[in-house]
Amino acid sequence: MTQDAAQEAAALRAQLNRHAHLYYVLDAPEVPDAEYDRLFQRLQALEQAHPELLTPDSPTQRVGGRVLDGLRPVRHRVPMLSIQTETDTTEAGARAFDARVRRELGLAPDAPPVDYSAELKFDGLAINLRYEDGVLVLGSTRGDGETGEDVTQNLRTIGQIPLRLQGDAPPVLEVRGEVYMRRDDFERLNERQREQGEKTFINPRNTAAGAIRQLDPALVAARKLSFFAYGLGEVQGWDMPETHSGVLDALERFGVPVSSERIVGAGADALVAFHQRIAAKRDELPFDIDGVVYKVDSLALQRQLGFKTREPRWAVAHKYPAQEQVTRLNGIDIQVGRTGKLTPVAKLEPVFVGGTTVSNATLHNLFELRRKRARVGDRVIVRRAGDVIPEVVGVVPPAWVPLAEASPDEEAVVDAAAQVNPAALAPRVPYVPNFRMPRQCPVCGSAVVREKGEVNHRCTGGIACAAQRKQAILHYAQRRALDIEGLGDKLVDQLVDGGIVRSLPDLYRLGLTALAALDRMAEKSAANLVAALEASKTTTLARFLFGLGIRHVGESTAKDLARHFGRLDSIMDATEGQLLEVNDVGPVVAQSIHTFFRQPHNREVVEQLRAAGVHWEEGEPVAGAALPLAGQTFVITGTLPTLSREEAKEKLEAAGAKVAGSVSKKTTCVVAGAEAGSKLDKAQALGVRVIDEAGLLDLLAASN
Numbered sequence: 001m002t003q004d005a006a007q008e009a010a011a012l013r014a015q016l017n018r019h020a021h022l023y024y025v026l027d028a029p030e031v032p033d034a035e036y037d038r039l040f041q042r043l044q045a046l047e048q049a050h051p052e053l054l055t056p057d058s059p060t061q062r063v064g065g066r067v068l069d070g071l072r073p074v075r076h077r078v079p080m081l082s083i084q085t086e087t088d089t090t091e092a093g094a095r096a097f098d099a100r101v102r103r104e105l106g107l108a109p110d111a112p113p114v115d116y117s118a119e120l121k122f123d124g125l126a127i128n129l130r131y132e133d134g135v136l137v138l139g140s141t142r143g144d145g146e147t148g149e150d151v152t153q154n155l156r157t158i159g160q161i162p163l164r165l166q167g168d169a170p171p172v173l174e175v176r177g178e179v180y181m182r183r184d185d186f187e188r189l190n191e192r193q194r195e196q197g198e199k200t201f202i203n204p205r206n207t208a209a210g211a212i213r214q215l216d217p218a219l220v221a222a223r224k225l226s227f228f229a230y231g232l233g234e235v236q237g238w239d240m241p242e243t244h245s246g247v248l249d250a251l252e253r254f255g256v257p258v259s260s261e262r263i264v265g266a267g268a269d270a271l272v273a274f275h276q277r278i279a280a281k282r283d284e285l286p287f288d289i290d291g292v293v294y295k296v297d298s299l300a301l302q303r304q305l306g307f308k309t310r311e312p313r314w315a316v317a318h319k320y321p322a323q324e325q326v327t328r329l330n331g332i333d334i335q336v337g338r339t340g341k342l343t344p345v346a347k348l349e350p351v352f353v354g355g356t357t358v359s360n361a362t363l364h365n366l367f368e369l370r371r372k373r374a375r376v377g378d379r380v381i382v383r384r385a386g387d388v389i390p391e392v393v394g395v396v397p398p399a400w401v402p403l404a405e406a407s408p409d410e411e412a413v414v415d416a417a418a419q420v421n422p423a424a425l426a427p428r429v430p431y432v433p434n435f436r437m438p439r440q441c442p443v444c445g446s447a448v449v450r451e452k453g454e455v456n457h458r459c460t461g462g463i464a465c466a467a468q469r470k471q472a473i474l475h476y477a478q479r480r481a482l483d484i485e486g487l488g489d490k491l492v493d494q495l496v497d498g499g500i501v502r503s504l505p506d507l508y509r510l511g512l513t514a515l516a517a518l519d520r521m522a523e524k525s526a527a528n529l530v531a532a533l534e535a536s537k538t539t540t541l542a543r544f545l546f547g548l549g550i551r552h553v554g555e556s557t558a559k560d561l562a563r564h565f566g567r568l569d570s571i572m573d574a575t576e577g578q579l580l581e582v583n584d585v586g587p588v589v590a591q592s593i594h595t596f597f598r599q600p601h602n603r604e605v606v607e608q609l610r611a612a613g614v615h616w617e618e619g620e621p622v623a624g625a626a627l628p629l630a631g632q633t634f635v636i637t638g639t640l641p642t643l644s645r646e647e648a649k650e651k652l653e654a655a656g657a658k659v660a661g662s663v664s665k666k667t668t669c670v671v672a673g674a675e676a677g678s679k680l681d682k683a684q685a686l687g688v689r690v691i692d693e694a695g696l697l698d699l700l701a702a703s704n
């Protein structure tokens with residue numbers, strides 16, 4: 001081995017670890033992926049030539065690793081405890097914790113409030129990461145709290161987990177936190193499973209937990225997992241911060257991911273405010289949480305409070321309503337979508353889940369229903385998380401029903417996922433389905449077909465099918481399309497069922513008299529709707545295109561098309577080859593657009609809509625870069641004084657900018673309004689330019 005090779009390998013490791021941190025934790029890569037790959041391959045080659053150069057913090061170890069026979073037990077140096085749970089989901093839960101802490105600390109009623117750290121309760125799998133001299137040497141699961149399992153090589157596949165800490169790391173530092181799966185990564189995984197006719201996963205938590213305990217690290221690498229730290233295990237030789245929040249700040253500086261959704265606040269009021277603020281944004285978070293966690297911030301006070309058997313007195317988990325529940329599948333309806341897809345929809349015994357009462361949930365398609373071995377009459381698990389529509393994710397096999405079931409009142413309280421014994425999902429009784437897909441569309445009576453290799457059944461009725469017409473109208477009227485306020489599903493039902501509206505252009509022929517004659521339609525709402533229809537006529541090409549409901553043309557494709565071609569006629573007459581030149585348009589999308597505009601009927605609808613007065617500003621065709629803000633990425637945060645976020649976004653996009661949801665080093669500029677939160681902090685931390693609404697308007701005016 002040459003000295004040079006050793007030096008080069010060390011330099012490559014350092015570079016790659018730094019880029020991994022920028023990419024996975026800060027979401028701010030400095031180099032293109034290809035450059036990362038090049039460095040990676042160079043290191044791999046060096047290590048192959050000189051195996052003695054291989055170190056545990058080498059990024060090449062993120063993908064490697066053998067298939068194990070079993071997981072090795074690991075005894076935790078410091079036990080991994082659990083936290084007491086406060087199940088009163090009202091603010092009383094937070095106040096009770098504060099009162100308990102004050103009592104245990106012997107504080108007088110007029111003593112100043114206690115400082116707390118409030119953070120999210122991530123719904124994943126607890127793990128311990130042991131760093132020695134800054135290098136990740138061991139990663140283990142919680143197990144029973146005393147002894148867990150060595151899952152180091154699986155954890156190494158998670159890009160967000162640093163293999164080496166940054167800066168001056170202490171000799172021993174154990175980081176504790178949660179491995180979880182983001183909802184979008186989970187949805188994508190299930191979407192893929194569904195397309196391939198494979199079994200879908202129940203929820204992100206089970207999927208993450210299952211992955212971490214796999215014996216083959218390659219399987220783990222294929223599931224996209226994430227990590228957040230929330231505490232410490234054993235520590236040696238570190239001059240500890242004095243507060244828990246200080247510890248989290250320090251971990252962040254070591255390059256460990258810590259959620260920015262945390263505060264330090266004084267007394268119960270701060271806890272209540274945090275609980276409420278997070279409840280309001282729970283659905284918008286990119287991952288599942290099952291509550292928030294409050295911790296006494298001062299480590300000295302934590303020591304004073306100590307433990308009660310297996311739980312610290314200084315922390316509590318304050319729950320939110322569960323996102324999964326068990327209920328009964330009373331029946332299965334068929335819903336016909338805009339593209340004719342027939343979706344089996346579960347009619348459920350109403351159940352409170354994820355904060356609302358749910359009585360319908362999707363079953364996706366016939367094959368998924370069969371794979372779950374669901375039968376009408378079964379007890380099923382319903383999941384409602386984020387803005388995803390509620391779905392039936394599994395069946396509770398009769399043999400696995402907990403004893404508590406005896407009392408119907410308790411049914412709704414059981415934690416559904418905890419009951420799913422994977423072994424119980426294996427067939428024990430022959431499955432005899434008691435539901436069939438109809439051969440005729442339940443709405444229009446046209447034939448139902450399923451193409452070879454497709455999992456979905458479709459109605460062949462097309463525009464003749466009232467269900468497809470209704471969905472097409474609702475799609476056209478939605479906020480992100482033509483934005484016709486007041487045109488909801490009840491009204492569309494009436495209009496289509498009554499034969500008043502047969503196609504989109506009919507909407508613009510609706511008069512006050514016709515509307516006011518409808519059931520339950522007050523004169524005032526009729527007038528409002530007429531005004532909304534009139535207002536919708538002034539729109540943008542992108543909204544109009546999106547509103548047409550062309551298969552595979554979502555909002556962002558519609559924007560790309562509008563930007564690229566500038567004029568509707570150019571799009572209508574474009575060849576597939578010309579369509580393929582548009583950013584992000586592939587063969588499937590190009591073909592779909594081309595086919596759509598080859599149908600005389602669709603062209604007719606477009607002409608009639610234009611004749612009714614629907615209009616937009618046509619532009620010149622532009623190849624992305626010609627627009628003044630092309631290539632720039634903006635993030636809008638907080639409440640702007642006059643513009644809604646949607647309006648600001650539209651203006652920016654019209655000028656060629658991209659508008660992103662999160663701040664990274666790639667962000668050109670952040671537009672901040674009142675009560676801008678963590679995004680503004682991050683922008684400042686990264687040195688990203690920040691402007692207010694006035695600044696935005698100046699910028700737009702200048703670039704016009």
Ligand code: IVH
Pocket residue numbers: 081082083084119120121122123124125126127142177178230231293312315
């Ligand atoms: S602190 C001694 N903080 O909840 C306190 N735990 O029952 C140790 N969890 O097993 C835990 N988010 O997996 C803590 N912000 C957070 C958490 C959190 C999720 C999990 C953790 C633990 C369980 C506690």
